[in-house]
Amino acid sequence: MALSQAVAALALFSSFGVTAAIDTTVGIGIGVEHSDNVTRSDDNPQSDVERSLRLDLGVTGNTAQFDTQLAYIFTARDFKNNLQSDDEVVDGRARILWTPLPNRFSWELTNNVSDSVRNDRLADTPDNRQTRNIISTGPNFIFALSPVDQLDAELRYVDVNVEEADDAVGQAQQGSDSERKVGRLRWTHRLSAVGDLMVSTEYEDVTADTDVVYKRLLLGYGARLRNGSYEIFVGANRVEPDFREEFDASVVQAAATYDFGGHGFSITLVKELTDTSVGLGTNSLRGESFNPTDTNFGEFDILERQRADITYQNALICGSCNVRISAYYDKQEYQDRPQDQDPLSQPGDQTRYGFTLGWVYTLTDNVSLLADTRFEVSEFVDDADGLEYELSEHRLGVDYNAVRNLFIGLQIIQTTRDANVEGSASDSDFDELRGGLNLRYIF
Numbered sequence: 409m410a411l412s413q414a415v416a417a418l419a420l421f422s423s424f425g426v427t428a429a430i431d432t433t434v435g436i437g438i439g440v441e442h443s444d445n446v447t448r449s450d451d452n453p454q455s456d457v458e459r460s461l462r463l464d465l466g467v468t469g470n471t472a473q474f475d476t477q478l479a480y481i482f483t484a485r486d487f488k489n490n491l492q493s494d495d496e497v498v499d500g501r502a503r504i505l506w507t508p509l510p511n512r513f514s515w516e517l518t519n520n521v522s523d524s525v526r527n528d529r530l531a532d533t534p535d536n537r538q539t540r541n542i543i544s545t546g547p548n549f550i551f552a553l554s555p556v557d558q559l560d561a562e563l564r565y566v567d568v569n570v571e572e573a574d575d576a577v578g579q580a581q582q583g584s585d586s587e588r589k590v591g592r593l594r595w596t597h598r599l600s601a602v603g604d605l606m607v608s609t610e611y612e613d614v615t616a617d618t619d620v621v622y623k624r625l626l627l628g629y630g631a632r633l634r635n636g637s638y639e640i641f642v643g644a645n646r647v648e649p650d651f652r653e654e655f656d657a658s659v660v661q662a663a664a665t666y667d668f669g670g671h672g673f674s675i676t677l678v679k680e681l682t683d684t685s686v687g688l689g690t691n692s693l694r695g696e697s698f699n700p701t702d703t704n705f706g707e708f709d710i711l712e713r714q715r716a717d718i719t720y721q722n723a724l725i726c727g728s729c730n731v732r733i734s735a736y737y738d739k740q741e742y743q744d745r746p747q748d749q750d751p752l753s754q755p756g757d758q759t760r761y762g763f764t765l766g767w768v769y770t771l772t773d774n775v776s777l778l779a780d781t782r783f784e785v786s787e788f789v790d791d792a793d794g795l796e797y798e799l800s801e802h803r804l805g806v807d808y809n810a811v812r813n814l815f816i817g818l819q820i821i822q823t824t825r826d827a828n829v830e831g832s833a834s835d836s837d838f839d840e841l842r843g844g845l846n847l848r849y850i851f
Contacts, residue, residue, distance in 0.1 A: 435464035441844025636666035756790035
Protein backbone atom coordinates (compact mmCIF):
# COMPACT_ATOMS: atom_id res chain seq x y z
CA MET A 409 0.00 0.00 0.00
CA ALA A 410 1.41 3.41 -0.97
CA LEU A 411 1.98 6.07 1.66
CA SER A 412 -0.72 8.31 0.19
CA GLN A 413 -3.23 5.48 0.53
CA ALA A 414 -2.15 4.88 4.13
CA VAL A 415 -2.57 8.54 5.09
CA ALA A 416 -5.94 8.69 3.33
CA ALA A 417 -7.13 5.56 5.15
CA LEU A 418 -6.04 6.96 8.49
CA ALA A 419 -7.77 10.28 7.82
CA LEU A 420 -10.99 8.55 6.73
CA PHE A 421 -10.95 6.26 9.74
CA SER A 422 -10.57 9.17 12.14
CA SER A 423 -13.19 11.37 10.45
CA PHE A 424 -16.04 9.27 11.85
CA GLY A 425 -15.67 10.71 15.33
CA VAL A 426 -12.77 13.06 15.81
CA THR A 427 -13.65 16.05 13.67
CA ALA A 428 -15.07 18.16 16.51
CA ALA A 429 -12.05 17.67 18.74
CA ILE A 430 -9.24 17.67 16.21
CA ASP A 431 -6.07 19.75 16.62
CA THR A 432 -3.94 20.16 13.50
CA THR A 433 -0.40 21.56 13.17
CA VAL A 434 1.17 22.32 9.81
CA GLY A 435 4.69 23.58 9.28
CA ILE A 436 6.78 24.40 6.22
CA GLY A 437 10.50 24.86 6.06
CA ILE A 438 13.47 25.39 3.74
CA GLY A 439 17.10 24.60 4.33
CA VAL A 440 20.52 25.04 2.76
CA GLU A 441 23.55 23.03 3.86
CA HIS A 442 27.13 22.87 2.54
CA SER A 443 29.28 19.74 2.85
CA ASP A 444 33.00 19.46 2.10
CA ASN A 445 32.63 15.70 1.45
CA VAL A 446 29.06 15.06 0.38
CA THR A 447 29.75 11.52 -0.91
CA ARG A 448 31.64 10.69 2.31
CA SER A 449 34.63 9.38 0.39
CA ASP A 450 38.03 8.62 1.87
CA ASP A 451 40.22 9.42 -1.14
CA ASN A 452 38.07 11.75 -3.27
CA PRO A 453 36.19 14.30 -1.11
CA GLN A 454 33.91 16.61 -3.10
CA SER A 455 31.88 19.55 -1.88
CA ASP A 456 28.25 20.23 -2.69
CA VAL A 457 25.25 22.21 -1.47
CA GLU A 458 22.10 20.42 -0.34
CA ARG A 459 18.80 22.29 -0.68
CA SER A 460 15.70 21.00 1.08
CA LEU A 461 12.00 21.71 1.34
CA ARG A 462 10.14 20.32 4.36
CA LEU A 463 6.48 19.88 5.29
CA ASP A 464 5.37 18.91 8.82
CA LEU A 465 1.90 17.55 9.54
CA GLY A 466 0.61 16.80 13.02
CA VAL A 467 -2.89 15.80 14.12
CA THR A 468 -4.19 14.97 17.59
CA GLY A 469 -7.78 14.40 18.63
CA ASN A 470 -9.73 12.79 21.43
CA THR A 471 -13.42 12.05 21.81
CA ALA A 472 -15.36 9.50 23.81
CA GLN A 473 -14.70 6.87 21.13
CA PHE A 474 -11.62 8.02 19.18
CA ASP A 475 -8.01 8.70 20.10
CA THR A 476 -5.98 10.03 17.17
CA GLN A 477 -2.26 10.80 16.95
CA LEU A 478 -0.54 11.56 13.67
CA ALA A 479 2.87 13.12 12.94
CA TYR A 480 4.68 13.06 9.57
CA ILE A 481 7.63 14.93 8.08
CA PHE A 482 7.93 15.11 4.27
CA THR A 483 11.31 16.31 2.93
CA ALA A 484 12.42 16.87 -0.67
CA ARG A 485 16.17 17.31 -1.26
CA ASP A 486 18.36 18.14 -4.21
CA PHE A 487 22.09 18.75 -4.64
CA LYS A 488 23.51 21.67 -6.59
CA ASN A 489 26.32 19.69 -8.25
CA ASN A 490 24.33 16.45 -8.52
CA LEU A 491 26.93 14.51 -6.51
CA GLN A 492 24.13 12.70 -4.68
CA SER A 493 20.75 11.61 -5.99
CA ASP A 494 17.81 13.93 -5.42
CA ASP A 495 15.22 12.28 -3.22
CA GLU A 496 12.00 12.62 -1.26
CA VAL A 497 12.00 11.31 2.31
CA VAL A 498 9.07 10.52 4.61
CA ASP A 499 9.32 9.88 8.33
CA GLY A 500 6.49 9.58 10.79
CA ARG A 501 3.82 7.56 12.46
CA ALA A 502 0.10 7.55 13.10
CA ARG A 503 -2.19 5.74 15.51
CA ILE A 504 -5.99 5.78 15.64
CA LEU A 505 -7.84 3.86 18.34
CA TRP A 506 -11.60 3.44 18.05
CA THR A 507 -13.27 2.30 21.31
CA PRO A 508 -17.02 1.80 20.85
CA LEU A 509 -17.21 -0.46 23.94
CA PRO A 510 -14.82 0.77 26.67
CA ASN A 511 -13.02 -2.01 28.54
CA ARG A 512 -14.54 -4.56 26.15
CA PHE A 513 -13.75 -3.88 22.49
CA SER A 514 -11.59 -1.51 20.42
CA TRP A 515 -10.01 -1.36 16.97
CA GLU A 516 -6.55 0.02 16.24
CA LEU A 517 -5.01 1.29 13.01
CA THR A 518 -1.33 2.33 12.87
CA ASN A 519 1.16 3.45 10.26
CA ASN A 520 4.92 3.73 10.73
CA VAL A 521 7.21 5.13 8.03
CA SER A 522 10.98 5.18 8.57
CA ASP A 523 13.93 6.21 6.43
CA SER A 524 16.89 4.04 7.42
CA VAL A 525 20.41 3.07 6.42
CA ARG A 526 20.28 0.04 4.13
CA ASN A 527 23.82 -1.32 4.53
CA ASP A 528 25.73 -0.52 7.74
CA ARG A 529 29.04 -1.40 6.15
CA LEU A 530 28.75 1.49 3.70
CA ALA A 531 28.67 5.20 4.55
CA ASP A 532 25.34 6.80 5.48
CA THR A 533 24.45 8.73 2.30
CA PRO A 534 21.12 9.32 0.49
CA ASP A 535 22.08 6.57 -1.99
CA ASN A 536 22.39 4.09 0.90
CA ARG A 537 18.93 4.59 2.38
CA GLN A 538 15.51 3.03 1.97
CA THR A 539 12.03 3.69 3.27
CA ARG A 540 10.02 1.08 5.18
CA ASN A 541 6.25 1.55 5.40
CA ILE A 542 4.36 -0.56 7.97
CA ILE A 543 0.57 -0.56 8.22
CA SER A 544 -1.10 -2.51 11.02
CA THR A 545 -4.77 -2.89 11.85
CA GLY A 546 -6.95 -5.14 13.99
CA PRO A 547 -9.27 -5.57 16.99
CA ASN A 548 -8.67 -5.77 20.73
CA PHE A 549 -10.99 -7.76 23.01
CA ILE A 550 -11.09 -7.56 26.82
CA PHE A 551 -12.81 -10.16 28.99
CA ALA A 552 -13.16 -9.58 32.74
CA LEU A 553 -13.00 -13.07 34.25
CA SER A 554 -13.09 -11.95 37.89
CA PRO A 555 -12.33 -8.81 39.93
CA VAL A 556 -8.61 -9.67 39.71
CA ASP A 557 -8.38 -11.60 36.42
CA GLN A 558 -8.54 -10.29 32.87
CA LEU A 559 -8.11 -11.89 29.44
CA ASP A 560 -6.91 -9.74 26.51
CA ALA A 561 -7.02 -10.91 22.89
CA GLU A 562 -5.41 -8.95 20.05
CA LEU A 563 -5.42 -9.68 16.32
CA ARG A 564 -3.41 -7.77 13.72
CA TYR A 565 -2.91 -7.76 9.98
CA VAL A 566 0.44 -6.12 9.18
CA ASP A 567 1.63 -5.06 5.72
CA VAL A 568 5.35 -4.26 5.38
CA ASN A 569 6.56 -2.52 2.24
CA VAL A 570 10.24 -1.72 1.70
CA GLU A 571 11.01 0.81 -1.02
CA GLU A 572 12.56 -0.71 -4.12
CA ALA A 573 16.07 0.65 -4.70
CA ASP A 574 19.40 -0.13 -6.33
CA ASP A 575 22.01 -1.81 -4.18
CA ALA A 576 25.61 -0.68 -3.73
CA VAL A 577 26.69 -2.11 -7.10
CA GLY A 578 23.68 -0.79 -9.03
CA GLN A 579 21.54 -3.93 -9.07
CA ALA A 580 17.81 -3.59 -8.61
CA GLN A 581 16.74 -4.61 -5.13
CA GLN A 582 13.16 -5.44 -4.18
CA GLY A 583 13.55 -5.26 -0.42
CA SER A 584 12.09 -7.63 2.15
CA ASP A 585 8.34 -6.98 1.82
CA SER A 586 6.03 -9.14 3.90
CA GLU A 587 2.47 -9.69 5.08
CA ARG A 588 1.97 -10.76 8.68
CA LYS A 589 -1.00 -12.16 10.58
CA VAL A 590 -0.41 -11.73 14.31
CA GLY A 591 -2.40 -12.82 17.35
CA ARG A 592 -1.82 -12.57 21.07
CA LEU A 593 -3.71 -13.90 24.07
CA ARG A 594 -2.73 -12.58 27.51
CA TRP A 595 -4.05 -13.47 30.96
CA THR A 596 -3.43 -10.88 33.69
CA HIS A 597 -3.83 -11.60 37.40
CA ARG A 598 -3.70 -8.65 39.79
CA LEU A 599 -1.45 -9.59 42.70
CA SER A 600 -1.71 -6.25 44.50
CA ALA A 601 -2.64 -2.62 43.96
CA VAL A 602 0.62 -2.11 42.05
CA GLY A 603 1.67 -5.52 40.67
CA ASP A 604 0.35 -7.89 37.98
CA LEU A 605 1.29 -11.42 36.95
CA MET A 606 0.91 -12.11 33.21
CA VAL A 607 0.99 -15.13 30.92
CA SER A 608 1.05 -14.44 27.19
CA THR A 609 1.06 -16.54 24.05
CA GLU A 610 1.69 -15.14 20.57
CA TYR A 611 1.33 -16.53 17.06
CA GLU A 612 2.68 -14.82 13.95
CA ASP A 613 2.32 -16.08 10.37
CA VAL A 614 4.70 -14.30 7.96
CA THR A 615 4.37 -14.40 4.17
CA ALA A 616 7.49 -13.07 2.40
CA ASP A 617 10.04 -14.47 -0.07
CA THR A 618 9.91 -17.41 2.31
CA ASP A 619 7.12 -18.22 4.76
CA VAL A 620 7.77 -18.33 8.52
CA VAL A 621 5.67 -19.00 11.60
CA TYR A 622 6.66 -17.63 15.03
CA LYS A 623 5.28 -19.00 18.29
CA ARG A 624 6.01 -17.42 21.67
CA LEU A 625 5.07 -18.29 25.23
CA LEU A 626 5.90 -15.67 27.87
CA LEU A 627 5.58 -15.27 31.62
CA GLY A 628 5.72 -11.70 32.92
CA TYR A 629 5.40 -9.36 35.86
CA GLY A 630 4.60 -5.65 35.79
CA ALA A 631 4.46 -3.01 38.51
CA ARG A 632 3.21 0.57 38.70
CA LEU A 633 5.23 2.55 41.24
CA ARG A 634 5.01 6.07 42.59
CA ASN A 635 7.71 7.42 40.27
CA GLY A 636 7.46 5.01 37.37
CA SER A 637 6.76 1.51 36.17
CA TYR A 638 8.50 -1.62 34.96
CA GLU A 639 7.61 -4.80 33.08
CA ILE A 640 9.58 -7.98 32.37
CA PHE A 641 8.73 -11.06 30.31
CA VAL A 642 10.72 -14.28 29.89
CA GLY A 643 9.83 -17.28 27.79
CA ALA A 644 10.45 -19.37 24.71
CA ASN A 645 10.49 -18.54 21.00
CA ARG A 646 9.87 -21.17 18.29
CA VAL A 647 10.44 -20.44 14.60
CA GLU A 648 9.05 -22.68 11.85
CA PRO A 649 10.46 -21.57 8.46
CA ASP A 650 9.51 -23.36 5.26
CA PHE A 651 13.14 -23.58 4.08
CA ARG A 652 14.74 -25.34 7.07
CA GLU A 653 13.96 -27.23 10.25
CA GLU A 654 12.26 -25.44 13.11
CA PHE A 655 14.36 -24.19 16.03
CA ASP A 656 13.89 -22.64 19.48
CA ALA A 657 15.44 -19.85 21.51
CA SER A 658 14.75 -18.02 24.74
CA VAL A 659 12.98 -14.64 24.87
CA VAL A 660 13.49 -11.71 27.23
CA GLN A 661 11.53 -8.45 26.98
CA ALA A 662 11.93 -5.84 29.69
CA ALA A 663 11.25 -2.12 30.08
CA ALA A 664 11.38 0.36 32.94
CA THR A 665 10.64 4.08 33.18
CA TYR A 666 11.20 6.36 36.18
CA ASP A 667 10.47 10.09 36.52
CA PHE A 668 11.68 11.87 39.64
CA GLY A 669 10.48 15.33 38.62
CA GLY A 670 12.95 17.17 36.43
CA HIS A 671 15.08 14.10 35.80
CA GLY A 672 14.49 10.45 35.02
CA PHE A 673 15.57 7.44 33.01
CA SER A 674 14.25 4.59 30.90
CA ILE A 675 15.65 1.12 30.10
CA THR A 676 14.67 -1.35 27.38
CA LEU A 677 16.05 -4.91 27.02
CA VAL A 678 15.20 -7.35 24.23
CA LYS A 679 16.41 -10.86 23.36
CA GLU A 680 14.32 -12.60 20.72
CA LEU A 681 14.12 -14.26 17.34
CA THR A 682 12.89 -11.87 14.67
CA ASP A 683 13.46 -11.14 10.99
CA THR A 684 14.73 -8.34 8.78
CA SER A 685 11.42 -7.48 7.12
CA VAL A 686 9.44 -5.88 9.93
CA GLY A 687 12.48 -3.94 11.09
CA LEU A 688 14.88 -4.71 13.88
CA GLY A 689 13.53 -3.44 17.16
CA THR A 690 10.00 -3.13 15.82
CA ASN A 691 7.07 -4.62 17.70
CA SER A 692 5.33 -6.60 14.95
CA LEU A 693 2.04 -6.59 16.84
CA ARG A 694 1.82 -2.79 16.88
CA GLY A 695 4.11 -1.76 14.03
CA GLU A 696 6.03 0.70 16.20
CA SER A 697 9.80 0.98 16.41
CA PHE A 698 11.87 2.05 19.41
CA ASN A 699 15.22 1.83 17.65
CA PRO A 700 16.47 5.01 15.94
CA THR A 701 19.40 3.17 14.31
CA ASP A 702 17.26 0.56 12.59
CA THR A 703 18.43 -0.96 9.30
CA ASN A 704 16.68 -2.11 6.14
CA PHE A 705 17.67 -5.23 4.22
CA GLY A 706 17.39 -6.45 0.66
CA GLU A 707 16.81 -10.08 1.56
CA PHE A 708 14.56 -11.74 4.10
CA ASP A 709 16.44 -13.47 6.92
CA ILE A 710 15.82 -14.68 10.47
CA LEU A 711 18.09 -13.55 13.26
CA GLU A 712 18.53 -13.66 17.00
CA ARG A 713 18.77 -10.18 18.41
CA GLN A 714 20.01 -8.88 21.74
CA ARG A 715 19.62 -5.17 22.40
CA ALA A 716 19.81 -2.90 25.43
CA ASP A 717 18.92 0.81 25.53
CA ILE A 718 19.21 3.22 28.43
CA THR A 719 18.35 6.93 28.45
CA TYR A 720 18.78 9.52 31.18
CA GLN A 721 17.47 13.10 31.07
CA ASN A 722 18.05 15.92 33.55
CA ALA A 723 16.60 19.44 33.48
CA LEU A 724 17.84 20.34 36.97
CA ILE A 725 21.61 20.57 36.39
CA CYS A 726 21.19 24.29 35.80
CA GLY A 727 18.19 26.55 35.67
CA SER A 728 18.24 26.99 31.89
CA CYS A 729 19.64 23.76 30.50
CA ASN A 730 18.57 20.22 29.69
CA VAL A 731 20.95 17.25 29.38
CA ARG A 732 20.11 13.94 27.72
CA ILE A 733 22.38 10.86 27.70
CA SER A 734 21.62 7.59 25.94
CA ALA A 735 23.59 4.40 25.34
CA TYR A 736 22.88 1.14 23.56
CA TYR A 737 24.26 -2.32 22.79
CA ASP A 738 23.01 -4.30 19.79
CA LYS A 739 24.06 -7.85 18.79
CA GLN A 740 22.66 -9.48 15.63
CA GLU A 741 23.22 -13.16 14.77
CA TYR A 742 21.75 -14.17 11.42
CA GLN A 743 20.57 -17.70 10.71
CA ASP A 744 21.08 -18.03 6.95
CA ARG A 745 23.04 -15.05 5.71
CA PRO A 746 26.27 -16.23 3.98
CA GLN A 747 29.44 -15.88 5.98
CA ASP A 748 32.36 -13.63 4.95
CA GLN A 749 30.47 -11.81 2.22
CA ASP A 750 31.75 -9.33 -0.30
CA PRO A 751 32.12 -5.96 1.49
CA LEU A 752 29.70 -4.33 -0.95
CA SER A 753 26.91 -6.78 -0.08
CA GLN A 754 24.83 -6.88 3.07
CA PRO A 755 26.91 -7.59 6.20
CA GLY A 756 26.41 -10.73 8.26
CA ASP A 757 26.58 -11.06 12.04
CA GLN A 758 27.46 -7.80 13.73
CA THR A 759 27.64 -6.02 17.07
CA ARG A 760 27.09 -2.30 17.58
CA TYR A 761 27.34 -0.18 20.68
CA GLY A 762 27.54 3.52 21.33
CA PHE A 763 26.24 6.56 23.14
CA THR A 764 24.90 10.06 22.52
CA LEU A 765 25.16 13.12 24.72
CA GLY A 766 22.93 16.13 24.10
CA TRP A 767 22.81 19.54 25.80
CA VAL A 768 20.35 22.41 25.30
CA TYR A 769 20.84 25.80 26.97
CA THR A 770 18.03 28.37 26.91
CA LEU A 771 19.87 31.66 26.56
CA THR A 772 16.76 33.83 26.33
CA ASP A 773 13.05 33.27 25.69
CA ASN A 774 13.84 33.30 21.96
CA VAL A 775 17.33 31.81 21.71
CA SER A 776 18.60 28.30 22.54
CA LEU A 777 22.10 26.87 22.16
CA LEU A 778 22.54 23.21 21.27
CA ALA A 779 25.49 20.82 21.47
CA ASP A 780 25.57 17.06 21.08
CA THR A 781 28.03 14.29 20.36
CA ARG A 782 27.61 10.71 19.17
CA PHE A 783 30.04 7.79 19.21
CA GLU A 784 29.43 4.32 17.77
CA VAL A 785 31.46 1.15 17.22
CA SER A 786 30.34 -1.40 14.60
CA GLU A 787 31.98 -4.84 14.61
CA PHE A 788 31.38 -7.13 11.60
CA VAL A 789 31.90 -10.55 13.14
CA ASP A 790 31.88 -12.56 9.91
CA ASP A 791 34.42 -10.38 8.09
CA ALA A 792 37.63 -12.26 7.30
CA ASP A 793 39.75 -9.28 8.42
CA GLY A 794 37.68 -8.58 11.53
CA LEU A 795 36.43 -5.27 10.12
CA GLU A 796 35.44 -2.70 12.73
CA TYR A 797 34.29 0.91 12.32
CA GLU A 798 34.37 3.76 14.80
CA LEU A 799 32.09 6.71 14.08
CA SER A 800 32.07 10.03 15.91
CA GLU A 801 29.85 13.03 15.27
CA HIS A 802 29.79 16.44 16.95
CA ARG A 803 27.18 19.17 16.41
CA LEU A 804 26.83 22.80 17.51
CA GLY A 805 23.70 24.81 16.79
CA VAL A 806 21.55 27.84 17.55
CA ASP A 807 17.75 28.01 17.42
CA TYR A 808 16.13 31.45 17.19
CA ASN A 809 12.40 32.11 17.48
CA ALA A 810 12.42 35.25 15.35
CA VAL A 811 8.70 35.99 15.54
CA ARG A 812 5.73 34.14 16.95
CA ASN A 813 5.72 31.19 14.52
CA LEU A 814 9.00 31.62 12.61
CA PHE A 815 12.04 29.62 13.69
CA ILE A 816 15.59 29.99 12.37
CA GLY A 817 18.26 27.36 12.93
CA LEU A 818 22.01 27.36 12.35
CA GLN A 819 24.22 24.30 12.80
CA ILE A 820 27.66 22.90 12.05
CA ILE A 821 28.43 19.17 12.17
CA GLN A 822 31.73 17.29 12.02
CA THR A 823 31.62 13.54 11.30
CA THR A 824 34.47 11.01 11.18
CA ARG A 825 34.41 7.29 10.44
CA ASP A 826 37.54 5.12 10.74
CA ALA A 827 38.10 1.43 10.02
CA ASN A 828 40.68 -0.83 11.60
CA VAL A 829 41.44 -2.37 8.19
CA GLU A 830 43.39 -0.21 5.75
CA GLY A 831 42.18 -0.10 2.17
CA SER A 832 38.76 -1.57 2.92
CA ALA A 833 36.90 -2.44 -0.29
CA SER A 834 33.82 -0.67 0.99
CA ASP A 835 35.77 2.63 1.03
CA SER A 836 33.70 3.93 3.95
CA ASP A 837 36.34 5.81 5.93
CA PHE A 838 35.66 9.54 5.70
CA ASP A 839 35.84 12.95 7.31
CA GLU A 840 33.08 15.46 6.67
CA LEU A 841 32.35 19.00 7.82
CA ARG A 842 28.95 20.41 6.99
CA GLY A 843 26.92 23.38 8.09
CA GLY A 844 23.81 25.21 7.14
CA LEU A 845 20.75 27.34 7.77
CA ASN A 846 17.08 26.37 7.97
CA LEU A 847 13.87 28.37 8.28
CA ARG A 848 10.61 26.89 9.58
CA TYR A 849 7.16 28.43 9.93
CA ILE A 850 4.35 26.85 11.98
CA PHE A 851 0.74 27.63 11.04
